[in-house]
Amino acid sequence: MHELAITQSMLDIVLERAKESGARKVEAINLVIGELSGFVEESVRFYFDFLAKNTLAEGAALNFKLVSPRARCRSCGQPFELRELDWSCPQCGGSDIEITAGKELSIESIDIE
Numbered sequence: 001m002h003e004l005a006i007t008q009s010m011l012d013i014v015l016e017r018a019k020e021s022g023a024r025k026v027e028a029i030n031l032v033i034g035e036l037s038g039f040v041e042e043s044v045r046f047y048f049d050f051l052a053k054n055t056l057a058e059g060a061a062l063n064f065k066l067v068s069p070r071a072r073c074r075s076c077g078q079p080f081e082l083r084e085l086d087w088s089c090p091q092c093g094g095s096d097i098e099i100t101a102g103k104e105l106s107i108e109s110i111d112i113e
């Protein structure tokens with residue numbers, strides 16, 4: 001269900017941008033997916049094929065780019081990249097951290113015809 005809703009809103013944005021640019025067809029959609037997002041590429045593709053039927057985006061290729069999660073330390077303000085199994089601040093060792101990136105699915109760009 002998670003992927004269905006996010007795929008629908010992603011498609012809405014793509015179609016809006018395509019329309020604004022006077023596209024006849026969307027060739028490819030380049031997506032950025034956070035490693036912590038929990039989104040499964042296969043599910044996004046599956047829903048996309050279903051939702052994009054009879055739209056400008058029908059048959060468009062989906063390209064995924066995986067990004068590492070990032071966090072910021074609440075104690076000292078240090079931003080850093082989260083590594084597996086080590087979620088403490090590299091500067092002060094604190095574990096009170098805030099995830100700043102890695103949970104998103106966003107559109108990097110779209111290729112249109």
Ligand SMILES: [Zn+2]
Pocket residue numbers: 073074075076077078089090091092093094
């Ligand atoms: Zn810190």
